[in-house]
Amino acid sequence: MPFDVVTGRAFYKPLWRFLKELPKDYVGDLAKIQARHGDLVHWKVWGGALNFAFISDATVNRELFVRNTDALSKSPSQVQTFLYAAGPSVATAHGDDWRTKRKEANSLFSRSIIEASCQRQVAVTRRFVETHGPGPHDAILFARRLAALTSSRGILGRDITVEEADTQIAFSLAASDRFNAESAQIFARPDWMLAPWRRELTRRKQEAFPIVKAAIDASRVSTEPNDGLMNHYVNGSFVTSNDGEMLTILVGLLMGAQDNVASALGWVLAYLAFHPDLQDQLGDEIRASSATAGALRNCRLLMSAVKEILRLRPPAPANQPRRLLRPVEIAGHRLPKGTFVFNSFYNMHRNASVFEDPETFDPTRFQDERLAGVPDFAPFGHGPRNCVAQGMAIQQLLASVAGLLHDHRLGTCPQSFPSITQTPFLSPASFDVSIKRV
Numbered sequence: 001m002p003f004d005v006v007t008g009r010a011f012y013k014p015l016w017r018f019l020k021e022l023p024k025d026y027v028g029d030l031a032k033i034q035a036r037h038g039d040l041v042h043w044k045v046w047g048g049a050l051n052f053a054f055i056s057d058a059t060v061n062r063e064l065f066v067r068n069t070d071a072l073s074k075s076p077s078q079v080q081t082f083l084y085a086a087g088p089s090v091a092t093a094h095g096d097d098w099r100t101k102r103k104e105a106n107s108l109f110s111r112s113i114i115e116a117s118c119q120r121q122v123a124v125t126r127r128f129v130e131t132h133g134p135g136p137h138d139a140i141l142f143a144r145r146l147a148a149l150t151s152s153r154g155i156l157g158r159d160i161t162v163e164e165a166d167t168q169i170a171f172s173l174a175a176s177d178r179f180n181a182e183s184a185q186i187f188a189r190p191d192w193m194l195a196p197w198r199r200e201l202t203r204r205k206q207e208a209f210p211i212v213k214a215a216i217d218a219s220r221v222s223t224e225p226n227d228g229l230m231n232h233y234v235n236g237s238f239v240t241s242n243d244g245e246m247l248t249i250l251v252g253l254l255m256g257a258q259d260n261v262a263s264a265l266g267w268v269l270a271y272l273a274f275h276p277d278l279q280d281q282l283g284d285e286i287r288a289s290s291a292t293a294g295a296l297r298n299c300r301l302l303m304s305a306v307k308e309i310l311r312l313r314p315p316a317p318a319n320q321p322r323r324l325l326r327p328v329e330i331a332g333h334r335l336p337k338g339t340f341v342f343n344s345f346y347n348m349h350r351n352a353s354v355f356e357d358p359e360t361f362d363p364t365r366f367q368d369e370r371l372a373g374v375p376d377f378a379p380f381g382h383g384p385r386n387c388v389a390q391g392m393a394i395q396q397l398l399a400s401v402a403g404l405l406h407d408h409r410l411g412t413c414p415q416s417f418p419s420i421t422q423t424p425f426l427s428p429a430s431f432d433v434s435i436k437r438v
Contacts, residue, residue, distance in 0.1 A: 087248030123404025157228020
């Protein structure tokens with residue numbers, strides 16, 4: 001499939017409008033580009049002084065992110081956002097530093113480590129659901145709190161209160177606001193322009209960091225086993241230079257887990273509420289299994305339904321825009337150094353040649369195991385720079401659904417399925433759900 005090379009005004013909108021509107025509707029913009037120019041587009045602006053590549057072809061995207069990993073970098077604005085929110089991490093590193101941090105992160109997120117907390121994540125969910133009456137309840141707040149509670153259970157290895165969850169949510173929302181203000185931009189802006197978001201994020205960091213610091217201190221004096229990821233830092237399995245570095249790593253993990261999982265859980269609640277028959281089938285399957293990670297992975301309908309929701313509504317609909325550090329030849333076409341690369345998992349997930357009736361929600365679709373490995377299904381990205389915590393995210397979703405539907409069912413209040421908001425994650429617009437015990 002060749003690149004469609006577009007120059008200047010042949011593109012579907014002027015550069016200034018594209019840069020202004022892209023952060024507001026990333027999904028819609030890339031869908032329009034794909035519909036107009038195809039899956040591979042090279043847009044040359046000002047005679048090639050500025051270049052953009054748009055990729056909605058899964059094979060080419062995977063080739064780029066697997067074979068040309070070292071040629072890709074985040075934009076300075078994105079790195080600045082991550083550094084300010086949580087500190088240095090694998091998300092801000094490049095070159096040999098990135099390879100070292102990524103290798104350690106891969107070990108930290110091994111299956112045996114992340115699965116240790118699964119049963120307690122299910123228990124946390126069941127207790128949380130029990131505190132709710134019939135409702136109606138704000139589904140978005142419900143999803144955010146549940147994501148914060150299960151994330152803390154898996155990362156810190158301890159239960160937190162709803163008040164502590166709300167503190168973590170406020171921090172994550174402040175970071176997202178800063179992300180929207182800065183990282184969604186192509187070019188970094190002067191720091192003074194970001195002062196309002198910086199002040200709010202600083203305030204929220206001062207509230208959220210002590211929760212993690214208290215968990216670290218408590219773990220050091222406790223004789224109780226800790227099944228969270230934090231335990232592998234506190235007890236020396238993963239060496240950090242000081243407590244400050246450990247703190248920024250754990251806060252960064254919590255922030256990423258809460259944001260992505262909260263968006264995904266919002267969609268899980270929406271699809272479950274609008275498909276009561278599916279809830280009954282999943283409830284039967286869940287009760288027939290145990291709450292262990294292995295047992296939940298073997299719940300075929302549960303796993304398939306979660307993957308189908310991630311296909312239709314991936315929380316991160318694309319990689320963050322990347323910039324080429326050197327020229328790259330891909331699909332027989334040369335992209336020059338400095339090209340800004342955009343891709344769209346949202347578009348890839350709707351490839352009709354791979355997914356029959358791609359706009360239809362089919363919770364049994366991924367019981368066809370061939371689909372799980374196709375490059376067109378990439379809710380966590382392609383290649384070495386994919387989401388290192390994807391195993392934990394899947395486990396949180398499985399544990400949350402298992403805990404929710406073990407003894408309860410959701411009812412829906414709105415008349416129509418929630419629309420999409422981009423904040424920057426794909427989240428459902430506000431809606432209510434009711435909860436009943438069965």
